[in-house]
Amino acid sequence: QVQLVESGGGLVQAGGSLRLSCVATETIFSFSTMNWYRQAPGKQRELVAEITSYGATTYAASVKGRFTLSRDTAKNTVYLQMNTLKPEDTAVYYCNARRPPGSIYWGQGTQVTVSS
Numbered sequence: 001q002v003q004l005v006e007s008g009g010g011l012v013q014a015g016g017s018l019r020l021s022c023v024a025t026e027t028i029f030s031f032s033t034m035n036w037y038r039q040a041p042g043k044q045r046e047l048v049a050e051i052t053s054y055g056a057t058t059y060a061a062s063v064k065g066r067f068t069l070s071r072d073t074a075k076n077t078v079y080l081q082m083n084t085l086k087p088e089d090t091a092v093y094y095c096n097a098r099r100p101p102g103s104i105y106w107g108q109g110t111q112v113t114v115s116s
Contacts, residue, residue: 002026002105004095009110012085016114020080022095022107028076029053031097036069036080038091038112045094049080063089085114 008020020036028034033052039045049069051057057069068081082089095107 002097002099002103004097004105004107006093006095006107006110009093009112011113011115014085014087014114014116016085017081017083018085018112020082020093020095020110020112022078022080024076024078024097026076028071028073028078028097031099033098034071034078035096035098036078037094037096038089039094039109040088040091043091048093051078082112085112087114087116090114 003025005023006020008018010018012018033050035050036048037045038048047060048063049059049067051069051071059067066084071078090113092109092111094109097105
């Protein structure tokens with residue numbers, strides 16, 4: 001069973017930075033995409049950033065230019081570097097991996113709180 005373990009969340013002031021990590025128990029090349037989602041209180045879970053097995057990245061408009069998704073394939077790890085954080089970035093951040101034809105895996109989530 002695939003496991004995804006996130007770390008790196010915490011409390012930061014607006015304008016600050018955090019780096020989230022997601023370690024997979026299997027090679028990340030086995031996933032078609034690895035993604036970061038977030039869910040704020042009272043809101044639906046939303047896709048923040050995605051990286052394909054080829055290394056192509058896409059971002060939600062709300063984080064583009066501030067967040068950077070990268071990976072270390074030797075460590076089976078993806079990272080989400082979050083800069084210029086805003087209070088509206090406060091949420092639980094979840095790592096997600098997809099493996100065709102229909103497997104989806106989730107991490108346990110890590111809390112990010114940005115104070116104003």
